[in-house]
Amino acid sequence: MKSIFLELYRSTIEDILENDHLHDMKNYIQHRDLSCMEHSIFVSYNSYLVCKRLHCDEIAAARGGLLHDFFLYDWHKERRSEKLHGFAHPEIALENAKSHFDLSEIEEDIILKHMWPLTLNKIPKYKESLVVSLVDKYCTTIELISPKTRNKIKKLAHSISQK
Numbered sequence: 001m002k003s004i005f006l007e008l009y010r011s012t013i014e015d016i017l018e019n020d021h022l023h024d025m026k027n028y029i030q031h032r033d034l035s036c037m038e039h040s041i042f043v044s045y046n047s048y049l050v051c052k053r054l055h056c057d058e059i060a061a062a063r064g065g066l067l068h069d070f071f072l073y074d075w076h077k078e079r080r081s082e083k084l085h086g087f088a089h090p091e092i093a094l095e096n097a098k099s100h101f102d103l104s105e106i107e108e109d110i111i112l113k114h115m116w117p118l119t120l121n122k123i124p125k126y127k128e129s130l131v132v133s134l135v136d137k138y139c140t141t142i143e144l145i146s147p148k149t150r151n152k153i154k155k156l157a158h159s160i161s162q163k
């Protein structure tokens with residue numbers, strides 16, 4: 001049985017999950033053997049939980065978190081910009097997200113600013129953007145060092161993303 005938090009979380013992103021373009025993220029590896037989709041669900045769910053705890057906009061955090069790496073290319077093999085992937089992909093992800101989904105101002109800020117402080121001049125404007133940026137770094141670290149957690153993330157992502 002899924003937890004109540006997981007059910008509530010899923011309901012906040014249900015319409016995005018119904019869009020086939022989102023599932024294109026399954027085709028691209030993000031960290032180790034995790035796809036961009038698996039990484040993004042992990043970031044999105046944890047950002048949702050943190051924002052719920054902090055009484056800020058957990059729905060924007062879940063939705064922006066889910067789309068923060070919606071850049072749709074294999075960054076290990078190709079470049080889509082003059083800039084290095086770390087600097088370029090937030091803008092590419094935002095452009096892709098805007099072409100398929102209606103985003104709130106907070107969700108746009110989350111996607112565009114999630115690489116801060118690497119992208120020095122793109123300082124998070126909202127609490128939710130800062131949360132997603134920090135959660136992204138935390139999740140990335142865990143994904144890189146813990147095979148056990150990667151297996152848990154795969155199970156979580158599977159239960160969330162199956163249609």
Ligand SMILES: [Fe+2]
Nearest residue numbers: 068069089114
């Ligand atoms: Fe990213």
Ligand SMILES: [Fe+2]
Nearest residue numbers: 043068069136
């Ligand atoms: Fe990320």
